[in-house]
Amino acid sequence: MTNAPADTPADTPDERRPSGPDVGPGSPPARRRRPGLKLIALAVLLVLAAVGGVLYWRSTIWESTDNAQIDGFIFPISARVQGHVTQVMVDDNQYVHAGTVLVQLDPKDYEVAVAVAKGNLTHSQASAAALKTTVPITSTDTTSQLITAQANLENAKAGLAVAERQYERAQAALREAEANDLKAQDDVTRYEPLAEKDEIPQRQYTQALNTRKATAAAVAGARASAAASLEEVAQAQSKITEAEAQLRSARTAPQQVSVQRAHAEAAAADAERTAAELQQARLNLRYTTIHAPVSGLVGRRSVQPGQNIAPGQQLLTIVPLDSSNIWVTANFKETQLRYMRPGQPVRIAVDAYRRTYDGRVLSIAGASGARYSLLPPENATGNYVKVVQRIPVKIAFESGQDTEHLLRLGMSVEPSVRIR
Numbered sequence: 001m002t003n004a005p006a007d008t009p010a011d012t013p014d015e016r017r018p019s020g021p022d023v024g025p026g027s028p029p030a031r032r033r034r035p036g037l038k039l040i041a042l043a044v045l046l047v048l049a050a051v052g053g054v055l056y057w058r059s060t061i062w063e064s065t066d067n068a069q070i071d072g073f074i075f076p077i078s079a080r081v082q083g084h085v086t087q088v089m090v091d092d093n094q095y096v097h098a099g100t101v102l103v104q105l106d107p108k109d110y111e112v113a114v115a116v117a118k119g120n121l122t123h124s125q126a127s128a129a130a131l132k133t134t135v136p137i138t139s140t141d142t143t144s145q146l147i148t149a150q151a152n153l154e155n156a157k158a159g160l161a162v163a164e165r166q167y168e169r170a171q172a173a174l175r176e177a178e179a180n181d182l183k184a185q186d187d188v189t190r191y192e193p194l195a196e197k198d199e200i201p202q203r204q205y206t207q208a209l210n211t212r213k214a215t216a217a218a219v220a221g222a223r224a225s226a227a228a229s230l231e232e233v234a235q236a237q238s239k240i241t242e243a244e245a246q247l248r249s250a251r252t253a254p255q256q257v258s259v260q261r262a263h264a265e266a267a268a269a270d271a272e273r274t275a276a277e278l279q280q281a282r283l284n285l286r287y288t289t290i291h292a293p294v295s296g297l298v299g300r301r302s303v304q305p306g307q308n309i310a311p312g313q314q315l316l317t318i319v320p321l322d323s324s325n326i327w328v329t330a331n332f333k334e335t336q337l338r339y340m341r342p343g344q345p346v347r348i349a350v351d352a353y354r355r356t357y358d359g360r361v362l363s364i365a366g367a368s369g370a371r372y373s374l375l376p377p378e379n380a381t382g383n384y385v386k387v388v389q390r391i392p393v394k395i396a397f398e399s400g401q402d403t404e405h406l407l408r409l410g411m412s413v414e415p416s417v418r419i420r
Helices: 030-061 108-196 202-250 253-287
Strands: 063-064 068-072 075-078 082-090 100-107 289-291 298-299 314-319 326-333 344-350 355-364 390-397 412-419
Touching: 068 412, 100 314, 108 202, 108 253, 253 289, 326 412, 344 390, 390 412
Parallel strands: none
Antiparallel strands: 063 412, 068 326, 075 314, 082 100, 100 289, 298 314, 326 390, 344 355, 344 412, 355 390
16 A cells, blocks of 8 residues: 655645635635625724714704894985085995095085074174173162162151141141231221221221231231142152152062063073074084994995985995994794803804804894784684794804905804804
C-alpha cells in the first residue's frame, strides 16, 4: 500500500470553497458580508433616531410659523400751513435723515404776518404800560378827592350853622323893629288927636311921626336883612348838598381804582394775545420749511414745485427702517400660545436674504385677527365649525442688527419662539 506524502493535506482550501458562478477568486466569504449590512442598517436607524429626537426636542422648545411679516410705522408728511411750493428736495426711495429739509414753501406772506404781529405787540404793550401807571395815580387822586370832599362838607355844615345863626339874629332884629314900629304907630295914633287940640306940643307929634318913619324903615331893613340871611341859609344848604354829592363820588374811589385796574389788566391781556399771535406767526413761518421727522426712505411723493397746497394735505411718506422702529407681526395658532410669554427669545428667518435675526416677544394681541377684521365672523345660525384661530404676536428685533437697512415692511419672515 502506498502512503500519501505527509505534507499534502487531505482537504485543500479550494475544495472547501463553495462552487458556483458567483464565486470567484476575489469574492469575500458570505460570513463576512452579512455583518457589514447589519452595521449599515444599524447606523441608518441611529441617524433616523437622532434626527427624530432632534425634531421632537425642537418641537417641544420652539414654536414657529410662516404666517408672519415685517411691520412698522409709515409716517405721512403733510403741510401745516397753506402755501406755494417753491422747492422739493427729495425723491421716491431716497434715504433721508431726521431733520432733512423735504419741501420748501414760499415764506413771503408769513414774513409779512410776522411784521404785522410785531407792530401789534408793540402797540398793545405800550397801552398796557400806560394804563398800568394810571392805577396808582387814580388811587392817589381819589384819596385826595375823598379828603377834600369831607373837608368841604364840614365847611359847608359850619357855614350853614353861621348862616342859620345870622338868620336867627335877623329874625330877632325884624321882630324888634316891628315892635318898635308898632309902638311908633301907636304913638302917632295917640298923639295925632292931642296935637290937633294942642294938648301936646306940635314938636312932640312931629317927633312921633319921624320915629314912626324911622321904625318903618328899620322894619324894612330888618326884613331885607332877614331875607338875605335866609338866602345865605339856602346857599349853605346847597353847598352841603354839593359837598355830600362830592363825598359820595369820592367814596367810590375803590370802585374807580378797580375799574382802572381792570382796564390795565385788559390791556395786559391784549398784549399777551398779540404776543401769542406773534408766536403763531413765527411758527407759521417756520412751518413753510417741512423737515423729516424721522430717518427713513421716502415714498409716495405727490408734491411738485409750483403746486399750491392746503393744510393737512399729504405730500409724501417716510418709512423708518431702523430695527427700533420695525417689528414682526406673527400670526400663531392658538394651540401654539400655551407656553408663549413676552420676553422670550426669537429667531427670525428672513426669506429675502436667507438670514436669521435675533428678537424677543414683545406682546400678544388681545384678540384674534378675525376679531380685528372689518366684519367679524358670527355664528348666529348655529352651524358651527371649529377652526383653529390665529393670534397676532408682536416680535421686536434686537437693536443694532440691521445696520445696512436691508429689512423692508411687508417682507415675509419665519419666526421661531423658544418657549422653554
